Amino acid sequence: MFSLRKLFKPDPDPREARRPLWNAVVATARQPHWYEEGGVPDTLDGRFDMVSLILALVLHRIDEDPDVVRAGVELTELFVSDMDGQMRQIGFGDMVVGKQIGRMVGALGGRLGAYKAADGSDELRAALVRNLWRGGEAPGEERLAYVAAQVATQRAALAATPVAELIVADRLPGGSA
Secondary structure (H helix, E strand, O other), rough: OHHHHHOOOOOHHHHHHHHHHHHHHHHHOOHHHHOOOOOOOOOOHHHHHHHHHHHHEEEEEEEOHHHHHHHHHHHHHHHHHHHHHHHHHHOHHHHHHHHHHHHHHHHHHHHHOOOOOOOOOOOHHHHHHHHOOOOOOOOOHHHHHHHHHHHHHHHHHHHHHHHHHOOOOOOOOOOOE
8 A cells, every 4th residue: 555654755864874883983982981091172173083083093993894884984974963963052153063063074074084093103192192182282292192001092992893883882882981
């Protein structure tokens, strides 16, 4: 039997399958240890920078499996959608949001390249200072070493997780809680 309801009912948004993973990225980036022990500024910029760091690590892992490349695209689209909503919530108007989202996507793209640097390398440490502390005053050797070690731990835990499991995960492996 033909149903008009089925005809006019929209298909489910395929990005929603990545919502648990997106929530896990944000939750991992918001863990207090990054800001307390690591000294990452607990500001709007600092939180954006941490979300971008964790998202970059997850996207790098997803990119290792060409069969699920669409999952990375969907996760990135959720990033854009969430950033758009956050900006509107804090009062940015339509005229500004598009430009700011463009800048955020550009920043994520730059971080995707920068965070491919090997764990423990001077390149990674420089990228962390440049992005998490916005190139300003370095956090001190102890805090930078802490963040770099946590990044290495997170990356190793992601590498040990099959991508097929990661893209449906509701929490990320590794890192301090």
